[in-house]
Amino acid sequence: xxxxxxxxxxxxxxxxxxxxxxxxxxxxxxxxxxxxxxxxxxxxxxxxxxxxxxxxxxxxxxxxxxxxxxxxxxxxxxxxxxxxxxxxxxxxxxxxxxxxxxxxxxxxxxxxxxxxxxxxxxxxxxxxxxxxxxxxxxxxxxxxxxxxxxxxxxxxxxxxxxxxxxxxxxxxxxxxxxxxxxxxxxxxxxxxxxxxxxxxxxxxxxxxxxxxxxxxxxxxxxxxxxxxxxxxxxxxxxxxxxxxxxxxxxxxxxxxxxxxxxxxxxxxxxxxxxxxxxxxxxxxxxxxxxxxxxxxxxxx
Amino acid sequence: xxxxxxxxxxxxxxxxxxxxxxxxxxxxxxxxxxxxxxxxxxxxxxxxxxxxxxxxxxxxxxxxxxxxxxxxxxxxxxxxxxxxxxxxxxxxxxxxxxxxxxxxxxxxxxxxxxxxxxxxxxxxxxxxxxxxxxxxxxxxxx
Numbered sequence: 001x002x003x004x005x006x007x008x009x010x011x012x013x014x015x016x017x018x019x020x021x022x023x024x025x026x027x028x029x030x031x032x033x034x035x036x037x038x039x040x041x042x043x044x045x046x047x048x049x050x051x052x053x054x055x056x057x058x059x060x061x062x063x064x065x066x067x068x069x070x071x072x073x074x075x076x077x078x079x080x081x082x083x084x085x086x087x088x089x090x091x092x093x094x095x096x097x098x099x100x101x102x103x104x105x106x107x108x109x110x111x112x113x114x115x116x117x118x119x120x121x122x123x124x125x126x127x128x129x130x131x132x133x134x135x136x137x138x139x140x141x142x143x144x145x146x147x148x149x150x151x152x153x154x155x156x157x158x159x160x161x162x163x164x165x166x167x168x169x170x171x172x173x174x175x176x177x178x179x180x181x182x183x184x185x186x187x188x189x190x191x192x193x194x195x196x197x198x199x200x201x202x203x204x205x206x207x208x209x210x211x212x213x214x215x216x217x218x219x220x221x222x223x224x225x226x227x228x229x230x231x232x233x234x235x236x237x238x239x240x241x242x243x244x245x246x247x248x249x250x251x252x253x254x255x256x257x258x259x260x261x262x263x264x265x266x267x268x269x270x271x272x273x274x275x276x277x278x279x280x281x282x283x284x285x286x287x288x289x290x291x292x293x294x295x296x297x298x299x300x
Numbered sequence: 301x302x303x304x305x306x307x308x309x310x311x312x313x314x315x316x317x318x319x320x321x322x323x324x325x326x327x328x329x330x331x332x333x334x335x336x337x338x339x340x341x342x343x344x345x346x347x348x349x350x351x352x353x354x355x356x357x358x359x360x361x362x363x364x365x366x367x368x369x370x371x372x373x374x375x376x377x378x379x380x381x382x383x384x385x386x387x388x389x390x391x392x393x394x395x396x397x398x399x400x401x402x403x404x405x406x407x408x409x410x411x412x413x414x415x416x417x418x419x420x421x422x423x424x425x426x427x428x429x430x431x432x433x434x435x436x437x438x439x440x441x442x
Binding site: 038041042044045046048049051052055056138149150153154157158161217218219220221222227230231234238241 | 315317318319320321322335336337340347348349350351352375376378379380385387389420421422424425428429
């Protein structure tokens with residue numbers, strides 16, 4: 001049976017772990033609030049961007065000839081972008097993404113793509129996917145909890161380059177969407193080619209909006225076709241940036257929940273151990289008394 | 301003499317948005333933005349207009365005739381029913397730019413550019429960083 005001192009040592013160790021998990025919980029919630037604010041700040045920009053894109057597309061009278069909108073055959077190579085975190089200790093956050101990414105890859109193969117490559121954001125995804133022997137064409141890391149717009153631009157630049165050069169026919173992103181503090185859900189979106197419904201979806205509700213401009217036809221500088229061509233890459237930047245921000249907030253929320261659970265569990269463990277220690281101590285005292293009494297009896 | 305000018309004149313609702321949030325959201329009298337086809341000045345009752353902006357400076361003339369200058373990166377401007385929307389990646393007020401910091405940013409961008417070498421993705425990022433840093437310095441030097 002464990003001696004009092006052994007149990008005491010274990011309690012001390014669990015207590016130290018609890019200090020760490022509690023600190024991580026607090027740090028995660030502070031950073032999460034910041035990440036949530038970033039999502040809020042992006043929203044007006046993203047909404048305005050959508051409106052402009054829909055207007056330009058409508059006025060250019062069709063979207064044919066725009067390379068980023070070009071329908072490609074479902075064959076050849078597809079890229080799955082898996083957005084994970086740089087660090088673990090966030091519950092099932094990273095695992096969910098990797099699992100979903102593999103599912104998406106299987107679907108793409110079933111649709112006729114012969115090759116599926118992965119682009120990863122975050123150290124954790126890169127590690128797991130490489131370990132499973134999948135091919136990673138590029139891995140970005142170092143900004144998972146505080147992405148900047150410039151980080152998003154790098155990712156987009158890479159993807160657009162691969163798509164326009166013709167060696168990739170489809171790009172899909174998998175990321176954790178930030179629903180609320182307690183809920184994150186894995187989302188899958190087709191990034192390239194940009195789907196028609198996305199281009200004409202002015203208010204972001206997933207439907208094509210066909211209504212006319214209230215104030216008639218706008219003057220475009222340069223003309224609407226060229227304008228649309230310039231705007232699309234920026235729209236993709238914004239899309240990726242939003243995904244990165246959501247993923248960052250979701251990662252922090254997941255970490256906060258995981259650390260809160262760990263802290264609670266440590267508390268329960270400490271209670272159990274304290275009880276065990278008191279029992280052991282009481283047993284030792286009883287034992288000692290018995291010995292003293294037995295000794296005294298023997299003397300009489 | 302002053303008939304249309306003064307209290308009578310119309311106004312524009314101006315929003316200057318970046319991915320990091322709104323930089324300006326208020327009424328103004330005039331917006332001057334660097335379109336790809338040259339600088340455009342927008343006054344109230346402008347016809348619907350959408351343009352692509354190059355890196356440069358965007359000036360807002362407020363109702364009390366003060367002028368605010370922003371160093372802006374590439375972006376868009378849209379005018380619709382006296383509402384002007386300027387969408388740019390980065391916007392900084394000229395009077396809040398720290399010249400020394402902008403200079404170090406420029407040096408850093410140039411170092412990154414030299415380092416990027418064959419890596420296209422890194423080079424594009426470094427080039428756009430350099431262009432923005434140069435623009436900040438140009439606007440502040442004026």
